[in-house]
Amino acid sequence: MTKTLSELIERAYDIKIYFCLSAYELHHYEDGSFVDFHVQKVVDLPTLQRLAGGLIIKFFSGDGFMIVRVFERDCY
Numbered sequence: 001m002t003k004t005l006s007e008l009i010e011r012a013y014d015i016k017i018y019f020c021l022s023a024y025e026l027h028h029y030e031d032g033s034f035v036d037f038h039v040q041k042v043v044d045l046p047t048l049q050r051l052a053g054g055l056i057i058k059f060f061s062g063d064g065f066m067i068v069r070v071f072e073r074d075c076y
Contacts, residue, residue, distance in 0.1 A: 004073045033072040038065045
């Protein structure tokens with residue numbers, strides 16, 4: 001496991017706890033990985049940014065929910 005993937009997984013766990021979720025989706029590829037969180041809303045964006053620790057965060061619309069995607073470092 002690469003150092004950047006390990007960092008992504010550690011940060012994803014903290015974000016999962018922040019969102020009070022039981023799971024998240026890890027998408028691992030050779031050229032970069034990302035995690036998806038399916039949430040109803042983001043209440044405190046500065047806290048989410050702090051928990052992501054400088055990783056890129058993007059928001060997408062799902063079917064009745066919002067997808068918060070956090071990317072592995074250097075894989076944008």
